[in-house]
Amino acid sequence: MLRKLSLALAVSCASNGMAWAAEAPLSNKTDLVSVYQEAVDNNADLAAARAQYGAQKEVVPQARAGLLPNLSAGADLNNTRTELDQPAMTATRSSTVYQATLSQPIFRADRWFQLQAAKSVNEQASLQLSATEQNLILQSAEAYFNVLRSQDNLASTKAEEAAFKRQLDQSNERFDVGLSDKTDVLQSQASYDTARANRIIAQRQVEDAFEALITLTNRQYNSIQGVVHTLPILPPAPNDAKAWVDTAAKQNLNLLASNYAVDAAEDTLRQRKAGHAPTLDAIAQYRKGDNDGLGFTNPSPTGQRYGGDAEQRTIGLQLSIPIYSGGLTSSQVRESYSQLTQTEQQREGLRRQVVENTRNLHRAVNTDVEQVQARRQSIISNQSAVDATEIGYQVGTRNIVDVLDAQRQLYTSVRDYNNARYDYILDNLRLKQAAGTLSPEDLQALSRYLKPDYNPDKDFLPPDLAQAAAEQLRSRPTQ
Template sequence: MLRRLSLALAVAAASNGLAWAESTPPTTKTDLVSVYQEAVNNNADLAAARADYQARKEVVPQARSGLLPQLNAGADLNDTRTELDSPALKADRSGTVYQATLSQPIFRADRWFQLQAAEATNEQAALQLSATEQNLILQSAQTYFAVLRAQDTLASTKAEEAAFKRQLDQANERFDVGLSDKTDVLEAQAGYDTARANRILAQRAVDDAFQALTTLTNRDYSAVEGIKHSLPVLTPTPNDAKAWVDTAAQQNLNLQASDYAVDAAKETLRQRKAGHAPTLDAVAQYQKGDNDSLGFSNTGTVSGQQPISGDVEQRSIGLQLNIPIYSGGLTSSQVREAYQRLNQTEQLRESLRRQVVQNTRDLHRAVNTDVETVQARKQSIISNQSALEATEIGYQVGTRNIVDVLDAQRQLYSSVRNYNDARYDYILDNLRLKQAAGTLSPADLEALAQYLKADYNPDKDFLPPDLSAAAEAQMRGDRNY
């Protein structure tokens, strides 16, 4: 009788939830893959990252332009007034000059290295965008399972509240017939009040979790599909930390991006050093305008010919050689700055490499620990259920007091929450491990979606379906449960 009464604690809360569900119109539940797709289409952070990449990739054509021909055209309009004291003479002249200049860099080492640095920066930006897209996969899963975690926690706190309410009612009944004193009633009342406060906080956590889902996707959700207890809880494949670290060293997106950041810094250093090198350009120029404006005198002659009058055209083509000698120490200072920036980038890459190695090893251990923890937490529920029922029997016969019963109930529902936390930790740590290794993809979410339950009801599904049978077997002394 006591066993059925104890197991009914969770069932009672579930029944309340089912009754509410029956009186409420059914709602469409969203699955994990749909949430991720909505995040891809509507997430503001991802949209900002894409815009940042499109902006940063423009450094390549900007740097390339320094190696391509440059064509400029212009016009000058001048009005000149000349006065001479002796002999007294005044003259007003005006003229317009049109000109075009074409230059083609022939040797510009600094601009070539600038282009190389820009191309490395472009590759870095592309990888950083890919890392952001990959992180959205994990973020979608974290936000989705945060909702399920909060719902399961609410379900357990509702069941706990129902159990404490039952205990309070029993304490009042025993007090009324003289089987217990007022202290038992007050203890039971305190336990019930605490459980009720916890249930209120758990409800707010559910609302907050759904709000986070809305923030991620810009969509409102009222229900999501839950994860089945039949989800396989397996060790990583391969279960070798070194293999995961080696994969991370080659495929981690942020680490690859840091390699290109170092390449860009190296090319920038070469660009600064090339500031000491000479430059050579081919220049062609065309001018047409009034002879006065072009510097010819009305009385001047060219090669013994008649005086020049009217418009004059000039064409020139040649090479311009520039040899930097001294620029106030600017170039040397820029070289020193670029060298330190390269050193900084290399150190940041090494720091990131160490962090990736640490995270990969830690997450590999975490997944293996989660596998054992899930099983241990499930067993803890069974053991705490048996302990609670034994304590209730002791309370009925007078060998235990109400405080012992209340503590046993708290331990039971704490073990339930710990079990569900362990399940979700296992799922997310698996995804984090794959992200650290650089192998996380939408296919991992699709694999999880196979174990989603469309009719998941937290008020009854927060407990493993085989819990009751296992508890019965334990009470019988069967070690093979």
């Protein structure tokens, strides 16, 4: 009699006889929060973003310097040789002058608006860094769950290969005793070969997923903790797309950064317009040197020339009124108008994109909830279909192609179920990122549903599905 191959049996064959790699010790399994912490400490993109912010925030002290006093000191050392033809005479004169100049801007509208623009740029850079840090939370989760997704996919593929291998063995046994023809053997062999090829690809995908995790954190991992099947699959709270969009409009970090980009462009425009305004500076200067260097050429009141050192002290106001600079200022104003328009349109485009993403992700999470439930039931139904088809094959009402197709549909539904689970987890995190509320606490909450002794070859399916399939099969009348 043909032995019926249940899903539980296939899982057992895959986990015992076709293990992809030896299970790492329990203590070596890494959890989600640990991966995130390693990413924070070692991620190259985050380190580059922090360095970029360190450079960008210097625009504020640089702009402020234009409104603060400026003190400079220097010295002039000159040697002048004069030759006269009539009468023939040569004179050489040396002079040394030391000076210090203090300048304090009193009215510099352009520099004031430049400082305001710099402050907006600094706030924009700070928010962009925060957005990068927040995105690392999502990147860590994506890399982590992509490993789990690929491991579960490999486990189901190995179980499928084991199922087709056993089906091939049974077809050979039936052919040897004359219960089936060569066609059944060839069909089983083709299905087994395809499943084996798929298993090889799935094995490579696991390795690729681990490589992505290593790239993110610069750390090696033997194995990671998996998600239990009791993870609550719930709609987003609140389950109102408008509420999520309103939150995103107020808290999305990239959108908030774009607001400061517009503020910076507006202040830059004011700075350019201020190029038409006069400037006023207070100047204080001190000079000391010999009289030739200071320009003392008149004799003293006694009729004698003074040949010693002299000092000059100057205090005054310096007013500058721009009249014409070749059209430079007007051109810069027009340039800033265009740049402001560009920045405003970029902000509007980003706002629309944030609204679209938030609504789409809200729908995605709700769809994922239904998908997980439907895919779970699909496994039960397909398992029942496999059992019924194998019974029909035994009594001659079904052929080997029907059996193979039923098994293929079963393992497709298994992969669809696991994909739906991980899509639900990641779409939830993406929705929170779009709304600007994603934080490390969300990873902490997910960690409560991680299984330290997770074994993909055994745990890629809920443990109660085989029993549910058997009950469903018994509850239906046989044809």
